[in-house]
Amino acid sequence: QKEVEQDPGPLSVPEGAIVSLNCTYSNSAFQYFMWYRQYSRKGPELLMYTYSSGNKEDGRFTAQVDKSSKYISLFIRDSQPSDSATYLCAMSTFLAAGNKLTFGGGTRVLVKP
């Protein structure tokens, strides 16, 4: 079983809809949680970062972490065709030195005009 599980999708939604993405994890030592967006033929780019349970909002994006359930979510409001990409969750433990990220497999999202 993988440490981080993510539904591969694809997830197809109409423009303007809310996109809901999630990941589950098994390692309770994970303390930092990130969402990356990856366009086709590009490298991942960091969207949001959080380290505490609860919600964090940034524009149209909301990240949610529930450490008790080992579950994280990303919500995209008012989705646009430009949001069509693969979304990767990533997590890391606190290390004295180093930052090894463990990624989920990614969810492909398609926002249709």
Add this chain to the structure above:
Amino acid sequence: EAGVVQSPRYKIIEKKQPVAFWCNPISGHNTLYWYLQNLGQGPELLIRYENEEAVDDSQLPKDRFSAERLKGVDSTLKIQPAELGDSAVYLCASSLDASGGKDTQYFGPGTRLTVL
């Protein structure tokens, strides 16, 4: 500011041939990472450098893979000999300072390797 630069972007080789990938991190970033990304999967860490020192290479298949980061800036990842299963995207990332576990990693566009 320029991002992480990787070359080549695409490489097609015959199995058993050697191949090398090059990465130039963001200026001033001390930490450099090489990741492997298979189709439909998330990136998996191969090796991490702090300046010129490889501090985590536990996932690097050392029988055929090697890496170096001369002078703590550019890095090269080599495969010799390549196998069919090595076909994947090889991503390089860099971060300013990896201590504390929450430093942002910036990724390059990757090198897509196809082994025939």
